[in-house]
Amino acid sequence: MAGPTLRETPVVIGIGDVKNRSPHASDAREPADLMLQAIQVALADAAASASKPTTTPAGLQAAIDSVDIVRNWTWPYSDLPSLLCEKLGLRDADVKHKFESEHSGDKPAKLFDGAARRVAKGECMLAVVTGAEALASLSAFAAAKKLPPPGWTTPDRSVESVFSPTTRSLRDGIGANHSVGAPIHVYPMYENGFRAHRHQSIEDNWNESAQMYAEYAKIAERNPHAWNYGKPAEAAQSIGTVSKKNRMICFPYPLLMNAFNSVNLSAACVLTSASHARELGIPEDRWIYPLGGAGTQDHIDFWERPNFYSSPAISRSLDAALEASGLDKDQVDLFDFYSCFPIVPKIACQHFNLPVLHPPKPITLLGGLTSFGGAGNNYSMHAITAMIRALRASPNKSARISGLVLANGGNLTYQFAVCFSTKPRMTPDGAAYPEKNPLPPKITDVRVPRVDAHAEGEAVLETYTVEFGRDGSPLRAYVVGRLKSNGHRFVANHGDSSTLQHLISKEVEPIGRSGWVRVDEEDKRKNLFSFEGARL
Incomplete structure (x- = not known):
């Protein structure tokens, strides 16, 4: 009704x-x-x-x-x-x-x-x-x-610190166990997954992102309300080139592909x-x-x-x-x-x-x-x-x-x-505005693989990213994979330096490649993934 x-x-x-x-x-x-x-x-x-x-x-x-x-x-x-x-x-x-x-x-x-x-x-x-x-x-x-x-409103002392999207606490469990879950981690994982799904090369994907953000920068350059209004827009080459001023944050996004x-x-x-x-x-x-x-x-x-x-x-x-x-x-x-x-x-x-x-x-x-x-x-x-x-x-x-x-x-x-x-709403219900948000608060009707907190065995890499330090060196990989034995999903960090280097290379698409996952012997809350099974 x-x-x-x-x-x-x-x-x-x-x-x-x-x-x-x-x-x-x-x-x-x-x-x-x-x-x-x-x-x-x-x-x-x-x-x-x-x-x-x-x-x-x-x-x-x-x-x-x-x-x-x-x-x-x-x-x-x-x-x-x-x-x-x-x-x-x-x-x-x-x-x-x-x-x-x-x-x-x-x-x-x-x-x-x-x-x-x-x-x-x-x-x-x-x-x-x-x-x-x-x-x-x-x-x-x-x-x-x-x-x-000086002069600002007295802060609410019940709040320990001001909010930050990159320093907020990770959710307990799988995410915190692997130090993953901040926006700088998750959005790159989707970029990598999206690239592989489109059968796009890593280089082409990188250039596409740089060119898109260069087009965005030209729009901001002309927008009087933009923070960067009037400043020369960053070109695709500078956005896509990793440097001291444009350091890599999480692969494949250098600083100029992150929100400022x-x-x-x-x-x-x-x-x-x-x-x-x-x-x-x-x-x-x-x-x-x-x-x-x-x-x-x-x-x-x-x-x-x-x-x-x-x-x-x-x-x-x-x-x-x-x-x-x-x-x-x-x-x-x-x-x-x-x-x-x-x-x-x-x-x-x-x-x-x-x-x-x-x-x-x-x-x-x-x-x-x-x-x-x-x-x-x-x-x-x-x-x-x-x-x-x-x-x-x-x-x-x-x-x-x-x-x-x-x-x-x-x-x-x-x-x-x-x-x-510029014109009023014209819909069959004749209402001036919708009565309510037509969607439920959460999506619950999609099929999701079973997730194993602890995983062992041969696996396929589903998506990933690598976080970098301020000195430009890779710190840690975050991997999502699927066990070949049952299709269950897991989250892991890299298991060896060779795997870490493979994940930051632009030469070979790592998504879809086989490897091995095991529980970390030193920290049994974590899984470790490696492309080289012999190293396990």
Whole structure:
């Protein structure tokens, strides 16, 4: 039985991006203050075109009754939604919804979808979604041994340290036993698996990633909101050449194929209903319509997934978002696929049958987390503001122009996609916005090989990566393999130096090769894999 028709059409009326590029400590701003600035920029954007003189940024600010915040990496707050509302001059009694997300890069799209739904249901009148990072300033203060930074909000002492995607604790069990599970490990594993699945040579795959990120860098070079705006874009040759400045992190990704997180960036969106936007005198050619969103997640443990060349969560989130929005992929004119590492947009492009190099439609509006800046969990908020900006700029005001933003989080774990258009939603249900996220919270209906914590015997390598030290030497291999005897999966480290060297070579594809796995005699929690059985 169909749910009730949502009575209001949500529209985006204001967007704001803030970048604090100043290197001076006196100019450093904490995330809460950057969010406040971005919201005020967005409110000014909404009021700028209004035909009614009573529609002012101050008046809109006072009318905010819904606040969603993407959790930041920079600074631990005890109650950031209340703090931000206080900075906005809002009374608790007037704010119907206050929320701060958990950590994950899918949250900007997920929170935006929720805000659009509340507007559609009439549960709020003026919704704000925002997020910020000040990691560049924090790093500068840390280097000067000035923590906490003077003037910043007293940190939440219950949080032991600020969040980091590379230093957070590994999950107990198989991952921690093998020192594997950080994003810098898992995304390269998928890149290697994706390459082998496509029968692509290691060299061709490497060059493809370098060229794709060079194309991204040119986009960021021209984007005034990008951290690297105005700087000469890195060329494919420099991105793909390992050097002291571009050291290898985890094979096959050198530094310039990893997200760059030391930025001070914030973004905000303001949503309201079409009827209220009319009352405010905001012209319709400034409205952008959210059409629908969808998201789900793959298993949190990468070894409990069906393969290492696809993401069911990405595929289903993309398809469900399109269906919820009444679109097919050919009706989407602009994409922004999350791009912390090259593999994410590659998987999305493969799903939509788009080339990753010189695509006929944009697959990033920002320029990626390396060149635009990896704004913590908040990167895709900037993708949403960029999408709104691009759709508004369409020269054909009578045409329906549509876009899709894919936000990704975790280790290719959490996905959420949202669609936008210059025209309102047109779907058979007649609703102004989808009643709910059409996907379940987690994907549980895919077949996954049995995983053995301890493995012995002849095996085939399924995927891998190698982590490097700051001096450029290989430290440790992380291997996922399958036992030949029963097809069970295992996780292992390298068993000898020869295997480690084979895994960093560009000459021979190691995936699909046979080897041997055994339990480490010195640390029986670990498995060791070797290509040379005699060494075992």
